[in-house]
Amino acid sequence: MSAVLVGISALLSCSAIATPLSEYYAEYQVSRKGEVHGEATRQLSKVAENTYTVRYKSDIEWMIFSDVRTEESLFEVHNDQVQPLHYSMKREGTGPDRDYRVKFNREDKTIHSNQQKYPLDVKWLAQQQDHLSYQVQLRHDLMAGKRKFSYPIIDKKGNQRSYDFAVVGEEMITLPFGNINTIKVKRLYDDSDRQAIAWFAPEYNHMLVKMFKGKDGMEQFQIELKHYQPDSKTTAK
Template identity: 30%
Template sequence: MPQNLSPTALPALLAGILLFGATLAHASDDQEAIALHPMELSYNASLDKGISLNGDARRILEQRDDGTWHFRTDVNSFVADIDESLIFRWEDNHVVPLRYRYELSGLLIRDRKEAIDFDWDNMEVSGHHEGDRFSMKLEEGALDPMGYQLQLSQDIKAGKREMVYRVIDKGDYDTDRFAVVDEETLSVNGNTYKALKAEKVRDSGSKRQSLMWFAPERDYLLIRFLQVEPDGSEYELTISEATIDR
């Protein structure tokens, strides 16, 4: 098994929540409205690739005075720091992104920046990724690299069990698929949760696994994320603290 640890691996783990997708369609008119709740979450992170490393991530969701929402993530480790944020509207049980920003900085890695601006009036999206600017047609229901994570948990909360998402990242569209595959009881940091287990659906030949556990009794929070790489190494996030305003 390879023992070389990429200096970007731990920040990637700590931002692992960001691996989730974005829904294709708005909720139907007769679907029950789902209310968002302001929250503050903290996660412990570990990486096992011949060497065990630890870090932490904090995620905050809050509503602004104008009715829009601010979703942000702060990742801190000795390797690198990540600042990520999204301004969005919550309409018909759907995240409508307006402004996305991402910044990675550290001593051992190259700094990286990404920005995406959504113009829903003219159905255009523009921005830059690592200095390369882009502009293209905006697809109905498209999301950013952060908003689709929130959309996934809300879709599962609404009863969906198979999901197809479109997300804008690095100046192009990606399509991701997810499915709820099981119900499990698991212990995380001394607490026991009944959870819905979901996975990212990959090609049949892929040896990489991305697994997520959402707790219905905690407003469908992501309480555990596990990624297993083809060489057998594992990246894991587990929830340590959660405050939800209802």
């Protein structure tokens, strides 16, 4: 179940993104097999010119299992490209607690993790993303009309991976507050037994409104938007 929750974790310079990122605060319910087992929040805030943070927090209880985690990414935006500066993840609950941090040093083109003494042994890529910043970039690329997406990611073990996605259609879905038209995006896995699908709502500024993750034909979890506020005046819990 802990591995499942890792997947839950559902985008200062001379040139900024064509349309500045809009601040928001969103609340989700997390369910499994039709039963709600927790909640999650996501908040994007502007902290300086062309500099933002996106914060995700989830609180899950399932049988004797509990998991509370907070992820946060600090990033800048240059020429329509999200550029992460710092990522952190803290997790508490059943099993071992975790505290993971990674810093992107754009001056000397190195990536440092608090899990290792020396810089990570990975190739520096201009489009490098962390576990949250790629979601901001995907949302922006979707708004720009792109249909396929590929992002180099530094995972929590310090490895460099590629996350690939494709738009597979449009769909009206039912959320806790009613029906909404969405764009359906599927993650492309090498392993055909794994499945991850995300739904984004154009009328909600292309917000992530639903996500489903499964394996071997079985649902692992699902998140659904239940409240959206198009600014960040509300502080995430």
